[in-house]
Amino acid sequence: MGAPIELAVLEEVASPASGPKGTKSLRARGSTLAPAEEQLRVLDALPLAKGDFDAALAACGWREFRPAPLEILQINVGRLCNMTCRHCHVDAGPDRIAENMDRETIDLCLAALDRTTAHTVDITGGAPELNPHFRYLVDQCVSRGKHVIDRCNLTILLVPRYADLPAWFAERGVEVVCSLPHCRKRNTDSQRGNGTFEKSIEALRRLNAAGYGHGDLRRRLTLMANPVGAFLAAPQAAMEREWKADLARNHGVTFDRLIALNNMPISRFLEWLLESGNLQEYMERLTNLFNPAAVAGLMCRNTLSVSWDGTLHDCDFNQMLDIPVATPAGGSAHIRDFDPLVLQVRRIQTRRHCFGCTAGAGSSCGGATA
Amino acid sequence: MPHYYDPAHLAKFGTIAEGNKELADKFFDWYGAVFKEGALSEREKALIALAVAHAVQCPYCIDAYSKTCLEKGADLDQMTEAVHVAAAIRGGASLVHGVQMLEHVQKAGM
Numbered sequence: 001m002g003a004p005i006e007l008a009v010l011e012e013v014a015s016p017a018s019g020p021k022g023t024k025s026l027r028a029r030g031s032t033l034a035p036a037e038e039q040l041r042v043l044d045a046l047p048l049a050k051g052d053f054d055a056a057l058a059a060c061g062w063r064e065f066r067p068a069p070l071e072i073l074q075i076n077v078g079r080l081c082n083m084t085c086r087h088c089h090v091d092a093g094p095d096r097i098a099e100n101m102d103r104e105t106i107d108l109c110l111a112a113l114d115r116t117t118a119h120t121v122d123i124t125g126g127a128p129e130l131n132p133h134f135r136y137l138v139d140q141c142v143s144r145g146k147h148v149i150d151r152c153n154l155t156i157l158l159v160p161r162y163a164d165l166p167a168w169f170a171e172r173g174v175e176v177v178c179s180l181p182h183c184r185k186r187n188t189d190s191q192r193g194n195g196t197f198e199k200s201i202e203a204l205r206r207l208n209a210a211g212y213g214h215g216d217l218r219r220r221l222t223l224m225a226n227p228v229g230a231f232l233a234a235p236q237a238a239m240e241r242e243w244k245a246d247l248a249r250n251h252g253v254t255f256d257r258l259i260a261l262n263n264m265p266i267s268r269f270l271e272w273l274l275e276s277g278n279l280q281e282y283m284e285r286l287t288n289l290f291n292p293a294a295v296a297g298l299m300c301r302n303t304l305s306v307s308w309d310g311t312l313h314d315c316d317f318n319q320m321l322d323i324p325v326a327t328p329a330g331g332s333a334h335i336r337d338f339d340p341l342v343l344q345v346r347r348i349q350t351r352r353h354c355f356g357c358t359a360g361a362g363s364s365c366g367g368a369t370a
Numbered sequence: 371m372p373h374y375y376d377p378a379h380l381a382k383f384g385t386i387a388e389g390n391k392e393l394a395d396k397f398f399d400w401y402g403a404v405f406k407e408g409a410l411s412e413r414e415k416a417l418i419a420l421a422v423a424h425a426v427q428c429p430y431c432i433d434a435y436s437k438t439c440l441e442k443g444a445d446l447d448q449m450t451e452a453v454h455v456a457a458a459i460r461g462g463a464s465l466v467h468g469v470q471m472l473e474h475v476q477k478a479g480m
Contacts, residue, residue: 187445227440234443238411242443 002100002308003132005080012082012159013130014094019082019155020193025093026268033271034091036322043265043352046280050287053350056358060292065348068296070340072303074122074365075109076316077101077131079308083153085192087226087269089320092126100126101308105335106133109306110140112338122303122365124151124316129162138174148174151224151365154203155196166210173218176207177259180223183243187228204253213254221255224367226263230278232289232360233260236368259367262286264317264356286355294362297369300348310335314348316365317356323349380430413442420449421456 012018026034033039050056057065078100081092101109113121121141128134128150141148150169156162169176178200182188185197204221207213213221223243227233240258247253263269265283273279300314304325312333313319324333326347331337362369387394405415416438423431439449 182443182445184445184447186447225443228445229440231437231441234441235407235412238407238413239443242411242413 002078002098003102005097005100005130005132009130009132009161010094010097012161013080013127018159019127019153020189020196020199021084021093022086022191022193023084023268025084025088025091025095026271027091028093028095031271033267033274036320039266039270040321040351042270042274042279043283046283046352048283048287048352050290051283051352051355053352053354056287056290056355057295057350060295062295065350066301067344067346067348068301070116070118070302070304070344072120072122072299072365073109073113073116073118074124074299074303074305074316075101075106075137076124076305076307076319077106077126077128077134077137079126080130081126081153082130082156082159083127083192083196085268086272087191087228087263089264089267089269089317090126091267091320096126099308100131101133101310103133103136105306105308105310106137106140108310108335108338109137110144112306112335112340113141113144113146115338116340118146118304120147120149122149122151124365127153127156129156129165135168138172142172142174148172149177150174151177152179152203153192154178154180154200157203157206158199163206166207166212170210170212170219175220175222176212177222177224178204178207178255179226181226181228183246191228201247201251201253204247204251204255208254213256215256220257223255223258224261225258226261230273230276230282230285232285233262233363233368235361236260260361260363261365261367262356262359262363264353266317266353267320283352283355286359289359290355291358291360291362291370294358294360294368294370297362297364297366298357299364299366299369300357303365304343306335312338312343315357317353318349321351321353323351325349375429377430377433380434383430411442413439413444416442417444417448417452421452424453424456425460 079090079092079096080100082094084093123137138148157165180188180200181191188197188200207221211219225239236258239260243258265273273282303315305313305316305319307313307319312325312335313323314325325343326349327333328342357363405412416435420435420439423435
């Protein structure tokens with residue numbers, strides 16, 4: 001059982017006012033796709049001529065897929081969210097009240113952090129700000145001199161309880177990485193729920209007012225874009241130029257950089273691909289566009305991902321598919337048994353969804369990898 | 371051939387080289403260079419291509435550049451405006467000939 005969440009917070013996140021809800025979680029709907037093993041089964045059952053990820057790696061010289069030095073500890077503090085976007089790979093939502101990291105596990109993460117070379121702590125969710133220990137975690141990481149990233153859905157910053165966060169982040173030099181699928185209203189609302197775009201713009205204005213998005217490296221405002229549909233992310237550098245011009249002209253909003261991610265064929269995006277009849281073609285596209293140059297920079301090579309219950313994974317996507325890190329002789333993959341030396345020589349676990357990160361310009365939590 | 375405009379022909383475009391490889395190579399090299407980022411972005415070029423595809427009413431090009439526009443970051447609003455530009459030029463091209471008609475009438479009529 002995870003950290004208990006205050007009832008008032010639960011009521012707040014469930015309300016439409018706190019954040020748009022484009023759908024309900026697979027879990028809440030009792031969807032057959034909710035269990036990770038069913039998602040993996042659907043992907044494995046597709047007829048794909050080039051669908052063997054390990055063979056694709058081996059063909060470009062990666063016979064043993066192992067990590068580079070650890071740079072980022074990514075902590076997923078829970079699946080609770082004030083939004084339910086249609087493409088969410090976490091299947092997050094206001095109903096995910098059980099899966100939230102408790103204080104003990106957060107302290108285990110900090111103890112593990114102290115034994116690593118990681119310079120960055122990347123905090124994600126759900127809406128990570130909803131975790132009752134979120135501010136404690138941020139403060140502890142900042143006091144250790146780590147670069148801290150908050151992966152923010154923007155709308156949470158308009159909920160009164162969290163409205164002080166832009167200034168609070170600014171004082172601590174936290175980088176805010178904001179989800180915004182598109183710089184225009186139609187696409188953003190269609191993926192994340194009606195009203196998301198306007199709330200997001202208002203949240204960006206508040207971040208700008210707190211000093212974010214003006215070129216100050218200690219107050220870095222990063223937008224994270226992802227395609228609204230069954231196609232790959234647009235070229236990151238060109239998109240950054242165009243969005244900067246568009247958001248400044250139409251909304252008076254500025255930001256520092258843009259990173260572009262492909263959508264992973266898992267969880268709610270997998271459901272949409274299936275229902276819209278796009279799954280086969282999308283997977284063919286991902287496998288056909290496998291880019292060897294995108295492999296070395298994949299996040300699974302420089303990041304460890306911790307789930308709300310303390311299990312370690314190669315990335316947040318593997319985490320959602322219940323694929324923990326490989327340990328020698330079936331040892332523990334829990335953060336309480338954290339051993340940096342053993343983890344450094346592990347084999348990274350791969351399945352077909354990994355083609356999402358190697359297609360085109362490559363895709364990871366830091367954006368394009370090629 | 372059961373019908374004109376087989377969607378499978380788009381993926382077979384390269385087979386046009388069978389009759390003359392040298393010319394096909396020149397065309398595809400040039401075509402690739404045209405769509406590279408330059409003074410215009412790839413997104414802007416894709417939107418122009420989409421508009422022209424509607425003007426010349428090429429179903430292959432409409433499929434191809436609807437997809438490319440999305441992949442280069444354009445959205446439905448921008449793509450629809452591009453199609454209206456094509457339609458406006460087509461409509462305007464007809465209508466502006468009306469001045470020729472008008473002058474003919476003015477000269478021949480009383």
